[in-house]
Amino acid sequence: MATASFLLAVVCLLGAFDIAYFHWHRCRLGDRAESRAEVWIHVARGFIYALQLALVPNVQFHGAFYAVFIALFVADIGVAMVDVAVEPASRRSQGGLPAGEYLMHIVLSVLVGAYLHAIALDSMAWRHLPSAIVYAPADVPGWLLGTLGLMGAGAAFVAVIEGLALVEQRLPRPAPIHVRVRLRTTVERLWELTQDHRIHPSWDHRFSRIAMLGEVVQTGTAMRYEKDLLVATIRGFGRYKLHRPCRQSTFEFWSEDPRSLIRRGVGLWLYRAVGGGVVEFSTSYTYEVRWGALGRWFDRAVFRPLFQRATERSFRRLAERYFPEGASRVAGARGRKPVHFLGYGGEPAG
Template sequence: MTTATLLLLVLGLLGAFDIAWFHTYKGRLVTRPECRREAWIHIARGVVYAAQFLCVPNLRFTGAAYAVWLVLFGADVTVAWLDAREEPRSRAAQGGLSGGEYVMHLVLSVCVGALLHAVFSTTWGDWRLPTGVLGSDVPESLRLLAGGMAVGCLAVSALEVLVLVERRLGPPAPLHVRVRLPATVEQVWNLTQDHRLHPDWDHRFSSIVMLHEDTQGAHTAPPGTPDPRIQTGTVMRYEKTVLGASIRGFGRYKLHRPMRQSTFEFWSDQPHSLIARGVGLWRYTALSEGGMEFATSYTYEVRWGAFGQVVDRFAFRPLFQWYTERSFARLARRYFGVRRPRVLGREGRKPRAFPTPLEAA
């Protein structure tokens, strides 16, 4: 099966280029609603290819087990037929297949035919032998390469599944967190609006600098005293160190209402920052029964395309929700002596009449 394995590896490399260039970069199939069905067909093909990369170099089926080859390659042919049938409808809005992709599909079809010939010319007659699964004489280096291709196929298919699911879920909801504190609005405002203390309780930041300090001198008032120069339009520079890497961005106060609300926008131009830009607010509300409620709501746009949207939906945004909740709990414990702070705001517990950042801006 060495020849079949070599043909399969060539087919895998060509298929990887087809997916990366024509499906992802040029066509952006997984992000187009009209191409959703074709994308699911490609996912099925990725799973079939992964099975081929695992079976062809490593196994030889005999007797009744020979049916595995028939099922495996029968599934491949069926998926290819479904793909060819779906493409005219799926690609109509893009003017059909490009000339380059059409040629690539022809080359892939020839390679598939050569692979089928190599497999069945080598194994034909094995169905007459006793039923079993034998080893392979394919060199270990080729088997390792094929195993890597199998992992790659499954990884791409899994990513495409996540992208399709993420698209079906719609835009991600803003993050909401709130905590009630045994303090006055003025006390909490003064503490949380002092950017020098902010990184001390907020896990999301390692440092914050108001840019007017670069030209007008640093804020030297006692801790817990907001800089009086901060107002609507003031710009800050923030930084977060993650695993030794520094992520830097900027924020600007969009609406600054002392003792009531602070609305802001933020952005980062660094390509390794998942967050591209966003908006958020802090709200300070006195409670009739005593104390006050400190609440935040924010959302953002991400970079890295569909991959970034998947990472944000299933990993980064839940992490930021948790980070923000922990930050509010730290604020309550460290500065207001609350031993077991009750932090609210996870999905499903959004404060009533609490505006989104866009509504409040």
């Protein structure tokens, strides 16, 4: 399997370039609804090549097991044929395949033909041996075996990521985070306390430091915030989009720090007297994340629930630390506003 292993390495290197440059960078197939079928085919092919990269250089299938080995390549050919069938509809909005990708596919077809020919020559004798699956690494340099192993892991990883991205696209958008608390105080006192950026980190678990980038807090005023996480400090910025004293603060926030999962977001604070000397203070916010599909799945499964809890704990600490004179009630997940509290495109409504 020495020749087949070398050809497999070349095919996979060119295939990786095809995926990274043409599929992701140039055509952005994962972002196009009309290309989802093609991307699913690429997911399937990624797993097939991961198996080939693991098995071809290392394992021999003797006797009856030879049919299993052949089935791996029949599946590859079948997936390739389906890929060709769906490409016209997938690429129609882009004017078809780019010339460079078309040429790449021709080169890959020739190399894959040579690879399959080498596989056939090296493995035909396995049919006549006693049935067994034998670990027998190909007579190639150790660095090539290691490289093929890494390529196989990479192919499986990319297939998983693309599959997760496709599934995530069909899910409803995550609900905004919403928390509210009722406090026995006045709107004026609550406003003055919560709008003081020097006091804010003392009760809000989401911030370690906040610095205003303007002398007067008003619509348009910017701020810089920091959060200490173990040995790292995550930095970001915010800006008041609408600042109505004792009523509402609407803001946008963003971070250019690549370590920050949050890329940008919008939110609001609302202050409302409900009678009997009680004020309801509520926040609602949502955000977009980095790190592609992994970031979106991590946000759904881990980060957003943690942020919901952190915001609830922050409001509870605000109540306990600064308003201990009256009973307070923090409403978290059950107190969320409907998703449409944000307008189209993520802009706060109202």
